[in-house]
Amino acid sequence: MKPSHPLPLQPRRAVLQGLLLGACALGLGLPPAVARAQKERPQALPRPITPRGPLDADERNHIDVFKRVSPSVVNITSLALQRDMFSLNVSQVPTGTGTGFIWDDAGHVVTNFHVIQEASGARVTLSDQSTYRAELVGAFPDRDLAVLRIEAPKGKLPAIPVGSSRDLLVGQKVYAIGNPFGLDQTMTTGIVSALNREIESVTRRTIRGVIQTDAAINPGNSGGPLLDSAGRLIGVNTAIYSPSGGSSGIGFAIPVDEVNRIVPRLIRDGRIERPSLGIAAGTRQLQEALKLPKGVALLRVTPGWPAQRAGLQPFARAAAGGITAGDVITAVNGAPVEDFDDLLNELERFQSGDTVTLSVWRSGRTRQVSVKLAAGEA
Template sequence: MAGAAPFRAQEKDDELLDAYSRAVVSVVDKVSPAVVNVYVSKKIQRPMMYGPDEVQGGGSGFIFTPDGFILTNSHVIHDATKIEVTLYDGRHFPARVIGDDPDTDLAVIKVDAHDLAFAELGDSEALRVGQLVIAIGNPFGFNCTVTSGVVSALGRSLRTGSGRLIDDVIQTDAALNPGNSGGPLVNSRGEIIGVNSAVVLPAQGICFAIPSSIARFVAAALMHDGKIRRSWIGISGQNVALRPEIVKGKHLPVEQGVLVVSLERRSPAERAGLVPGDVIVGMDEHPVKSIDDLHKLLTEEFINKKAKLTVLRRLDKLSMDIVPVEKLGQ
């Protein structure tokens, strides 16, 4: 009888591992047919004696509508002179750019093809730290490579190689490599909750994905207009929880807000009087509980239009007038 308990413990461990394996296999079977390989050609400027030249590169993407719209990273297709997509079943198609948004490192391209598998965007706002996630992509050209891990952190900020700051990204330890860019990060239900974007080198297990809440908003705008005009106030921020006594005492409609980490010089935020440490909780009667909320509000309708920010500064609740300007350089 003494050996029965260790045996039952081992049996339970085996059952847990089998359940984990079944979850990953189920997700891969569901999502992999929608994952594509994106090949691009780009012009580069050689020294004068050699003249312009062309280089090849690529990444990943996934079909998210049955008529061939594909989400990928902006840095994968930006300035491409030619784009070709290889589907899961081996078919090849030329692709055209529908829209490109470097500010979120997202782009939409399209292929004209039939009988396409597609994947559904899930709800990244429901993610919890520690939750199982699966990444599918084409690192180094190895088609439909699968890695798994957990959500390591939420609400991160990531500065890209070009200097752009992307806020509210998902950090995961699911292994990513060059070529994974643009591929899906998927939850255990087979819903895409992020677009894989970057890996910190030489660190191991520190990888980032753009959340599906941002991807859904950006993709819809790119499909409708081909570009995104945004208003801009000039802050870098992060999501923070508010103390319950402040929420109750100030009659706030939100339990968290956007902490101002830094401001651009001569920006609308600086002119309005914002300072690092302020927490934005509202804009023009709209509650602001996250950076995602602020991004959604800073649309072209607010360009050069006076708006009112509700801000917490230490224990004071302030109201500030601000005039957003158009975000340039996209």
């Protein structure tokens, strides 16, 4: 609904003049005092324009980044099936909008998984307002990322420049381009407010290393690019912290290093197949009760899988009623893991068939164990 604006009240003098002019039209003469007042009114002319001078460096950079990158930013409309209750005809109707960006000239478009979650289809609108039906190539809900593909001429598919997130610093200037509230091709600016934040994905998995920014991000910005001052992709805007649902200066973006690792695998395989050790992990309560170090305490080791072949042992109840000491995985290739979520994050960096070195604690001693990863999810 368009906002309503009350009409301005006309000054009494203007109303009187209107009546007098109407009287003239009817052939009535103006009183001499009124005619004299009108002749004495000053002539009103438009004000001369004051030259503004050149744009400053910041403004020129804002404009340049928008001109270069906005053609790579797209609007995504999610669709759902709807059956007409009278004709029983089935059609696809819009259910929501979000943002995405062009990954390559093959037509791959990156967005958030939650933008297309539960949709039966999607339409992608390019910056020139041409629209294409999209197909889902692959998704990784644990990182709230999805890849779509459209059939469009290569000349309409400028790939977004990709930067790095590992060397970001708090205070760097950033830009967000997206479609807040359906207002396409909107640009906002801010800074990197914090690094290494944690947010929860739609699967309730923790997404770590997230970028926090105060650039205005609102519903509809989801899936759009967060850019550095050089116009390079440094993150995918995915969430805001706001009790009201509007921008409150706290937005979050998935770091581009994670995006650049996941997207090629989604394009190639359609999904992320996490390599497996073949284990089940104990609970945090178990670890605290047994006074174990931080890590992943093994509750079960599947026969024939990598962990069992490497000689790892689970904690188990002894025949006499006590606990038989098992293993706690504390690091993968030297990267510490404090819980099962950490372990999954580290394993996602590898593929089945890769060999990794696990740091394994048992009964106060730590050893290094080489394990060849298998395909699977457990």
